[in-house]
Amino acid sequence: MKNPLDSLWGTVISGLVLTVVLYYLARAMMGA
Amino acid sequence: MSMEFIQYGIGRWVHIMAGVMWIGLLYYFNFVQVDAMKKAAADNPPTGAGISKHVAPRALFFFRWAAVVTVLMGLMMLGDKVDDALFFKDNAYKPIGIGAWLGLIMFFNVWVLIWPNQKKILGLTPATDEEKNKARRVAFLASRTNTMLSMPMLFFMVASGGVFRRAIFGG
Numbered sequence: 001m002k003n004p005l006d007s008l009w010g011t012v013i014s015g016l017v018l019t020v021v022l023y024y025l026a027r028a029m030m031g032a
Numbered sequence: 033m034s035m036e037f038i039q040y041g042i043g044r045w046v047h048i049m050a051g052v053m054w055i056g057l058l059y060y061f062n063f064v065q066v067d068a069m070k071k072a073a074a075d076n077p078p079t080g081a082g083i084s085k086h087v088a089p090r091a092l093f094f095f096r097w098a099a100v101v102t103v104l105m106g107l108m109m110l111g112d113k114v115d116d117a118l119f120f121k122d123n124a125y126k127p128i129g130i131g132a133w134l135g136l137i138m139f140f141n142v143w144v145l146i147w148p149n150q151k152k153i154l155g156l157t158p159a160t161d162e163e164k165n166k167a168r169r170v171a172f173l174a175s176r177t178n179t180m181l182s183m184p185m186l187f188f189m190v191a192s193g194g195v196f197r198r199a200i201f202g203g
Contacts, residue, residue, distance in 0.1 A: 005176035008062065015183030022184045023200075026130055030123045032202045 039108060047105035051189075053098035055182050057091050062179045065091075066172070084154060092150055099142045106132060127197055131188030138178045138185065145174035 004010030065083065072080030107114060110132070116122040117129035149167035152159035159167060191200045 003173075005173055005180065008067075011062070011176050011180050012183070015180040018180060019184040019187050022130055023187070026127055026188070027201060029120060029126050030201055 039111060043105050043109045047102055047109060050098045050101035050105060053094055054102050055186070057095040057098070058175065058178055058182060060091065061095075061175055066175075088150075089154060089156075092147065092154075096142050096147050099139050103135065103139050106135060124197070127188050127201060128192035131185055131192060134181050134185035134188065138181050141174040141178050146171050146178075149174075 002010075004014050065088070069080045069083060072078060072083065110117050110128070113122075113125055116125040117132050120126050120129050148157075149171035151157040152164055152167040153171060191197060
């Protein structure tokens with residue numbers, strides 16, 4: 001499997017996905 | 033001038049200026065220089081020498097020291113709440129805590145992975161061709177990792193204050 005960080009757009013999409021995951025994690029940590 | 037003015041007023045202003053320089057140069061490397069250098073290396077004869085000699089070392093200088101100023105100002109603003117943020121003790125400090133951890137991981141990548149390997153690539157420290165190739169890959173992946181991490185980091189930085197935190201996380 002190719003490393004998504006080898007491509008610029010793979011990096012940007014990975015950043016967006018990570019943002020969404022961390023957002024829901026933060027909400028869960030805050031009991032929201 | 034009160035200590036509060038220095039901590040929050042000057043601190044936030046300098047934190048954002050230095051952060052713009054740090055992340056701006058990170059985006060310059062990832063969105064502009066990496067591809068430009070690939071194309072310059074494919075020219076006949078190669079045309080990237082001026083970038084390696086004059087642009088990259090200067091960009092890296094401001095990049096790594098802007099990272100230091102950004103982190104120091106961020107820690108100064110957190111002040112005695114730094115443990116509430118970094119150890120997620122208080123709900124109000126959890127979003128900034130996540131942003132701060134992402135920023136600290138990025139700072140580690142700059143000083144431990146990117147800069148020592150860039151010194152080998154640019155010939156500032158002696159390295160064999162094999163070591164240079166390995167350094168190129170490590171520095172590239174660390175830089176791309178920071179570009180990826182910058183997106184949630186900036187989200188949590190801007191989502192952490194007062195009305196913004198309430199709008200985004202509720203409560």
